Amino acid sequence: MAQVSLMELGQVGDYEIRLLKVFKTVVECGGFSAAETVLNISRSTISVHMANLEQRLKLKLCSRGRAGFALTDEGAIIYESARRLFSQIEDFRSTVNGLHVQISGELKLVASDTISLDERCRFPEVLAEFCQQAPDVFVQFESAPMSDIERMILNGEVDVGFIPYHRQLDGLIYQPLYEETCYLYCSHRHPLFAEQDDEPLRQGLQQCRSVQAGIQTNPEVALQMVGLTKNATAYYYETRAVMILSGAYVGYLPEHYANHWEAEGRLRKLLPAERGYKLGIAAITHQFSRLNKPRDLFMRLLQKQMECNPPR
16 A cells, blocks of 8 residues: 655645644554543544544544554554654754754853963863864953953953952852962072071071062962062963072962973972962853853863863
8 A cells, every 4th residue: 555645635734733643642542542631632522633634634544442443554654654744843843942052152261371271171172072062153262360360251351261269259150170289489590499408498588589479369378478578570370480490589380380390400399398378270250141152061061071080
C-alpha cells in the first residue's frame, strides 16, 4: 500500500494539527479511555475529534469494540506521518529558540598587570570554549591598573575585570579565582643580598630604598610596609621588577612572577617568614548591570574551568 503524505491533504491548519495530536495520543495510549486522562477531555469529545479527522482525511483510521482499539492499515500510516510531522515541528521550534538565544555583541575584558598570562586563570581554555559557543561575539581584551579597572566596571565601560583585590567596593561582585603570595625581594646587586643573619637584615631594611605599588592597600599589606621607606612607586610588576633588579630598591613581587629571577640567582627573598602577604585575585563584574549574555557565558565558562582545574 502506498504511503499517505499529509501534504496531499492540502493546507494543514491549526485545527488539523489539534485533531492529529488527539489521534496520536489515542494511539499511544492504546484507546479512547486511557487517553481521557492524558488529554483531559471526555471520551465523547475524543470520539467527535476522531470522527472529524476521519472525515477530513476521508479515511477510516481505527476501529473499537469488544475486541478493543485497533488501527487500520491507513491509520497506522497516518500515525507514522503525524509522528514525523510533530518531530519536524519540534525541530523547527528548537531552531527558532536557538536563534533567539544566539549570543552576539561584544565582550570587553580588562586585566591588571600579569594576570592575563597567569596559567592559574585558565584564560586560553576559557576563551577557546567561549569562541566555540559564541563565535559571533567580538572580544576586546586590554590591561589597566586596578583602580582604573574598578572605575571602568562601575561605569559600564567593560564587562569583566581581573584584579588583585585589596578592597571591596559597593556595586561590584567579586568572584575569587586564586590566591597569590607576595614576598619582599632584593637583587644580587643589592648590599643585603649576601646577608644571612635576620637581625642585620631587619636593621638594613630600615635604611633601604623601597619601591611600592603606590595604591591604597588593605591592612595586611599596609602592615608589611611598616619600617620601609617609600622612595619610589611602580604599580605594574614589570616596572617594579626592573627597579628591584637595578639593586637600588627592595620591593614586593608575587612569588610566581619572581621565581625565574630567583632561580637564576638574580633575586632573593628577604625574611620570608616575616615579610610576606597573601593577595587574592578576583574577577569583578557590575552588581547592577543589565542582562549581558556574552559576559554571563564567559563567567560560567571561567567558573567551570576553575572548578575542573583548581589553582595550586
